[in-house]
Amino acid sequence: MNATVVGLVTPHLLRVVDLANEAEKGMNVDWHVRQAVSATMGELGDQYNASALAAAYVEGLENAARQAPRTRVAYIRVLQAAAATARSLRRD
Numbered sequence: 001m002n003a004t005v006v007g008l009v010t011p012h013l014l015r016v017v018d019l020a021n022e023a024e025k026g027m028n029v030d031w032h033v034r035q036a037v038s039a040t041m042g043e044l045g046d047q048y049n050a051s052a053l054a055a056a057y058v059e060g061l062e063n064a065a066r067q068a069p070r071t072r073v074a075y076i077r078v079l080q081a082a083a084a085t086a087r088s089l090r091r092d
Contacts, residue, residue, distance in 0.1 A: 009057050009060060011060065013057065013076055015040070016033060016078070017079070020075040020079050023077070033081060037086050041054065041057075054086065054090045055090075056086055058087065062080075062083045065080050065083065
């Protein structure tokens with residue numbers, strides 16, 4: 001199998017984006033975000049290129065938050081919280 005960084009990271013990013021969308025609808029997703037990020041960092045940490053994968057994951061979360069319209073406050077908050085959690089869990 002020839003997995004790429006994008007191929008390995010994208011499903012994890014989309015999981016958090018889905019949770020951020022749910023937060024915009026008024027749902028409390030904090031626990032779910034922490035669990036998703038923790039599980040992701042554990043899975044990515046088992047790969048031979050864990051450092052690159054973790055960096056891509058954090059960068060993807062930060063970019064999604066940065067590119068979101070400023071009116072999507074809850075969405076941005078969830079993505080920023082996920083990025084901060086992922087940064088704190090990195091094993092570099």
